[in-house]
Amino acid sequence: MTHREIVAREGWPFVAFTISLTVALYLTVSYIGLAVGLVLTIFCVYFFRNPERSIAGQKGDIVSPADGRVMDVKTVVEENYVHAKTIRVRIFLSIFNVHINRSPIEGRVEWVNRVSGIYLPAYKDEVSDRNARNYLGIVTDWGKILVVQITGLIARRLVCWVQPGDTLKIGERFGLIRFGSCTEIYLPEDAIILVQPGQKLKGGETVIARFCE
CATH class of the missing domain: 2.70.70 (Glucose Permease (Domain IIA))
Structure with missing residues (x-):
């Protein structure tokens, strides 16, 4: 397994939870809840990001x-x-x-x-x-x-x-x-x-x- 996902799969449950929370907050608290939920979702995606890297170095x-x-x-x-x-x-x-x-x-x-x-x-x-x-x-x-x-x-x-x-x-x-x-x-x-x-x-x-x- 190469683990090349844009967002590490260990973070998927957190992202899914914050998306669900965002929807719930929007329905109960309106736009303020939506804003809070979006911030949490963006943070989770950002934290679990898994960028490609130009692997540096030579032998040794x-x-x-x-x-x-x-x-x-x-x-x-x-x-x-x-x-x-x-x-x-x-x-x-x-x-x-x-x-x-x-x-x-x-x-x-x-x-x-x-x-x-x-x-x-x-x-x-x-x-x-x-x-x-x-x-x-x-x-x-x-x-x-x-x-x-x-x-x-x-x-x-x-x-x-x-x-x-x-x-x-x-x-x-x-x-x-x-x-x-x-x-x-x-x-x-x-x-x-x-x-x-x-x-x-x-x-x-x-x-x-x-x-x-």
Whole structure:
């Protein structure tokens, strides 16, 4: 399944509900209700938008797994999948960002693991260990890379469309997070990082790091 719908199918129930609500509000509250309902419907369509992207990068490039803003870039020991010192790039997604997640590089999915947790605001440092999250471990020609989908205060739903054994192309869609969240990527130490805190990213388009041949 390619998941190329203009509006992600996980958003269809929300859009259908807001359309029904719009009709009900129009019939009961007239034009004010119609306006409120239309705003809610437009927001749902906007939030679940699933735009095509011109996938950037060449062999050895790593693209952003999500739209959003770089919160930090740190060297950390990743203990869940890579089990080694890595460079972590943390990306914050506001409710106005596209919430589709994309594969940062070509590779094979080796590990998927969903972990329950709480729902702290996604910009807090401790969300990596405390919030509900989904791990996606990818084996590449340059070693293991880990992408983590993390819920936030509003985001309560993680969607991952792939499973171990699947192969991913660079920039290929693999899931989404509903309503504001955080995405992390853990890269091998020899990756050359090309982004910095505060920088805005586009999933599948912005090259965030590079491996040397």
